[in-house]
Amino acid sequence: xxxxxxxxxxxxxxxxxxxxxxxxxxxxxxxxxxxxxxxxxxxxxxxxxxxxxxxxxxxxxxxxxxxxxxxxxxxxxxxxxxxxxxxxxxxxxxxxxxxxxxxxxxxxxxxxxxxxxxxxxxxxxxxxxxxxxxxxxxxxxxxxxxxxxxxxxxxxxxxxxxxxxxxxxxxxxxxxxxxxxxxxxxxxxxxxxxxxxxxxxxxxxxxxxxxxxxxxxxxxxxxxxxxxxxxxxxxxxxxxxxxxxxxxxxxxxxxxxxxxxxxxxxxxxxxxxxxxxxxxxxxxxxxxxxxxxxxxxxxxxxxxxxxxxxxxxxxxxxxxxxxxxxxxxxxxxxxxxxxxxxxxxxxxxxxxxxxxxxxxxxxxxxxxxxxxxxxxxxxxxxxxxxxxxxxxxxxxxxxxxxxxxxxxxxxxxxxxxxxxxxxxxxxxxxxxxxxxxxxxxxxxxxxxxxxxxxxxxxxxxxxxxxxxxxxxxxxxxxxxxxxxxxxxxxxxxxxxxxxxxxxxxxxxxxxxxxxxxxxxxxxxxxxxxxxxxxxxxxxxxxxxxxxxxxxxxxxxxxxxxxxxxxxxxxxxxxxxxxxxxxxxx
Amino acid sequence: xxxxxxxxxxxxxxxxxxxxxxxxxxxxxxxxxxxxxxxxxxxxxxxxxxxxxxxxxxxxxxxxxxxxxxxxxxxxxxxxxxxxxxxxxxxxxxxxxxxxxxxxxxxxxxxxxxxxxxxxxxxxxxxxxxxxxxxxxxxxxxxxxxxxxxxxxxxxxxxxxxxxxxxxxx
Ligand SMILES: Cc1ncc(C[n+]2csc(CCOP(=O)(O)OP(=O)(O)O)c2C)c(N)n1
Ligand SMILES: [Mg+2]
Numbered sequence: 001x002x003x004x005x006x007x008x009x010x011x012x013x014x015x016x017x018x019x020x021x022x023x024x025x026x027x028x029x030x031x032x033x034x035x036x037x038x039x040x041x042x043x044x045x046x047x048x049x050x051x052x053x054x055x056x057x058x059x060x061x062x063x064x065x066x067x068x069x070x071x072x073x074x075x076x077x078x079x080x081x082x083x084x085x086x087x088x089x090x091x092x093x094x095x096x097x098x099x100x101x102x103x104x105x106x107x108x109x110x111x112x113x114x115x116x117x118x119x120x121x122x123x124x125x126x127x128x129x130x131x132x133x134x135x136x137x138x139x140x141x142x143x144x145x146x147x148x149x150x151x152x153x154x155x156x157x158x159x160x161x162x163x164x165x166x167x168x169x170x171x172x173x174x175x176x177x178x179x180x181x182x183x184x185x186x187x188x189x190x191x192x193x194x195x196x197x198x199x200x201x202x203x204x205x206x207x208x209x210x211x212x213x214x215x216x217x218x219x220x221x222x223x224x225x226x227x228x229x230x231x232x233x234x235x236x237x238x239x240x241x242x243x244x245x246x247x248x249x250x251x252x253x254x255x256x257x258x259x260x261x262x263x264x265x266x267x268x269x270x271x272x273x274x275x276x277x278x279x280x281x282x283x284x285x286x287x288x289x290x291x292x293x294x295x296x297x298x299x300x301x302x303x304x305x306x307x308x309x310x311x312x313x314x315x316x317x318x319x320x321x322x323x324x325x326x327x328x329x330x331x332x333x334x335x336x337x338x339x340x341x342x343x344x345x346x347x348x349x350x351x352x353x354x355x356x357x358x359x360x361x362x363x364x365x366x367x368x369x370x371x372x373x374x375x376x377x378x379x380x381x382x383x384x385x386x387x388x389x390x391x392x393x394x395x396x397x398x399x400x401x402x403x404x405x406x407x408x409x410x411x412x413x414x415x416x417x418x419x420x421x422x423x424x425x426x427x428x429x430x431x432x433x434x435x436x437x438x439x440x441x442x443x444x445x446x447x448x449x450x451x452x453x454x455x456x457x458x459x460x461x462x463x464x465x466x467x468x469x470x471x472x473x474x475x476x477x478x479x480x481x482x483x484x485x486x487x488x489x490x491x492x493x494x495x496x497x498x499x500x501x502x503x504x505x506x507x508x509x510x511x512x513x514x515x516x517x518x519x520x521x522x523x524x525x526x527x528x529x530x531x532x533x534x535x536x537x538x539x540x541x542x543x544x545x546x547x548x549x550x551x552x553x554x555x556x557x558x559x560x561x562x563x564x565x566x567x568x569x570x571x572x573x574x575x576x577x578x579x580x581x582x583x584x585x
Numbered sequence: 586x587x588x589x590x591x592x593x594x595x596x597x598x599x600x601x602x603x604x605x606x607x608x609x610x611x612x613x614x615x616x617x618x619x620x621x622x623x624x625x626x627x628x629x630x631x632x633x634x635x636x637x638x639x640x641x642x643x644x645x646x647x648x649x650x651x652x653x654x655x656x657x658x659x660x661x662x663x664x665x666x667x668x669x670x671x672x673x674x675x676x677x678x679x680x681x682x683x684x685x686x687x688x689x690x691x692x693x694x695x696x697x698x699x700x701x702x703x704x705x706x707x708x709x710x711x712x713x714x715x716x717x718x719x720x721x722x723x724x725x726x727x728x729x730x731x732x733x734x735x736x737x738x739x740x741x742x743x744x745x746x747x748x749x750x751x752x753x754x755x
Contacts, residue, residue, distance in 0.1 A: 308659060
């Protein structure tokens with residue numbers, strides 16, 4: 001290939017195009033002007049101008065998680081970079097592949113406290129999978145291609161490339177991605193066959209088995225979800241999943257127990273607690289899932305499959321740890337399962353299912369219905385019923401509404417559910433929805449929001465308007481930071497310190513001020529019609545759903561409790577929180 | 586999941602690409618996740634390949650030690666992580682420069698003891714010595730302990746470097 005001399009800014013654009021990028025999310029400023037100039041002079045990459053850099057990163061996350069491709073962000077130095085930090089941390093916690101380009105002051109000014117200088121690589125080192133400060137345009141090609149490789153291979157995550165302004169002007173040779181091989185980073189995707197065989201043998205002996213799956217299946221790609229379905233159906237075992245894993249297994253299937261963890265179903269958590277063999281695929285024993293560690297599934301043998309070796313034995317000891325990509329390992333597992341013609345203990349399994357059905361009969365997601373006020377759970381149920389037959393994507397903010405969405409909206413396919421699981425970032429849902437909508441222009445994209453969370457990135461309605469991204473913001477307006485209020489009730493004697501949503505804007509008028517459509521529903525009777533009206537509106541909608549202010553989210557494992565110590569909605573008095581539990585978040 | 590009773594000390598060697606910020610990554614990993622560093626040494630070991638070797642002495646439960654190794658191994662510029670305490674019998678050495686001041690009996694005694702420890706005198710004045718002493722860390726601890734009552738005023742230690750015994754490379 002003939003050597004091409006390009007400016008640093010042109011190298012950035014060319015590398016993005018060669019990496020298959022057609023959309024980036026960003027916000028300009030002094031330190032990225034050359035890149036913006038190069039953007040202006042091409043038409044292969046579409047730039048979505050956000051209203052705050054946090055929004056750019058969440059939008060890129062939404063884009064990435066709904067497409068399986070890496071999301072790309074472009075921001076300026078200093079405040080542009082620091083505003084991106086929340087999004088980067090969010091993507092790191094939830095393993096979302098992102099490439100974030102930040103401008104930096106010119107190399108000769110670095111370290112001088114120059115205007116809009118900050119130590120971007122220093123600040124973002126702990127919140128990225130890797131980052132680079134590019135000292136000369138000569139390094140830029142390699143770093144650009146390496147960045148995509150690192151972000152998307154192994155356990156995915158965000159990376160930052162910090163590019164000083166003078167480097168954007170310097171000329172250097174451009175090389176295509178095919179010639180770049182990373183020096184050190186070689187993640188293991190194939191699991192150890194002996195360990196997989198041992199896992200199959202262990203699974204074959206199970207009397208009370210359970211699949212516990214997570215976001216790793218989604219990250220592995222749709223094929224992994226397909227293999228999961230095949231394997232789960234082959235075994236006839238029950239399956240539950242983390243918040244991040246919803247959709248990998250169809251919620252309508254009879255083997256599905258619902259989500260597990262702090263606000264998971266009674267049947268999922270009790271089955272976890274009593275199981276004898278646990279098959280964890282792509283989940284990380286997060287504290288929202290395990291509850292009290294020393295009481296976690298005490299009588300079980302555990303198989304843990306994860307692409308990140310550091311996830312195995314981090315929190316919970318695994319009897320068999322398999323480092324590898326969920327899809328590859330499942331493929332090998334199914335093959336070995338079939339070739340061994342495994343015979344499972346059918347009568348033990350039938351007993352196990354009888355026990356599970358008994359837990360199911362507890363109907364832990366039930367709630368008191370009302371004809372006068374809209375119960376938040378009812379609102380989600382109706383939203384589900386009225387949108388499930390369309391191509392629908394759901395994002396959320398953080399709080400009770402997020403948990404109700406996870407409980408009452410049911411997913412049949414992967415990549416349709418986007419929520420901030422690890423970091424729990426209020427403000428994630430709206431920009432993430434915009435990112436999804438940009439990638440899927442014809443889909444119905446709904447941000448299930450709380451009235452407090454939505455205000456954190458509300459400015460992005462303007463982005464949705466500008467780019468005709470017809471996202472629907474469905475606010476469960478309970479006039480409280482409901483999740484905070486619930487914890488204050490449980491742990492702090494009902495002293496609602498600063499958790500009331502005072503001085504709320506009129507969300508209908510707010511929508512109109514942005515040029516969007518505002519809809520308000522106040523009674524259960526009008527809810528369906530209004531939701532239909534929302535769906536039929538061609539542009540962005542803010543839906544102010546006025547719900548019961550005091551509803552709490554159940555069932556719940558209080559902090560510091562075990563899986564079999566759930567509080568149920570019809571028996572909230574049973575809430576027992578230990579002194580130790582109070583210390584936990 | 587820390588069980589105070591089974592704390593172990595491990596010496597871990599990490600071969601890294603000598604790129605900007607790599608040491609900050611390693612140190613940030615330890616501080617960010619609350620692991621201990623007893624000592625850490627680093628220097629380039631292959632100029633042509635731009636690789637550096639970091640030797641870390643750390644303490645923790647077996648589960649924490651396993652975590653530390655896994656966390657180090659997943660850093661992007663890391664080539665290799667070897668636990669010299671588990672994988673092999675390793676030799677460990679540390680060097681210290683030790684300044685002792687005083688005169689008369691104490692001065693004579695310091696010089697006599699330094700001989701027993703094969704410490705070298707690398708600087709001297711009428712009322713001071715700087716000793717260079719090399720050995721396993723506990724030997725250096727012992728030497729410093731003996732010098733304390735004899736006028737010890739300053740200590741500079743390198744931290745442990747270690748290498749596996751036998752013909753095998755890392
Ligand atoms: C950025 C950020 N700040 C603070 C919190 C802590 N927090 C978790 S849930 C919550 C309340 C959310 O209120 P709202 O959006 O109205 O949702 P609701 O619980 O009422 O459904 C708060 C403050 C957070 N998760 N994220
Ligand atoms: Mg609220």
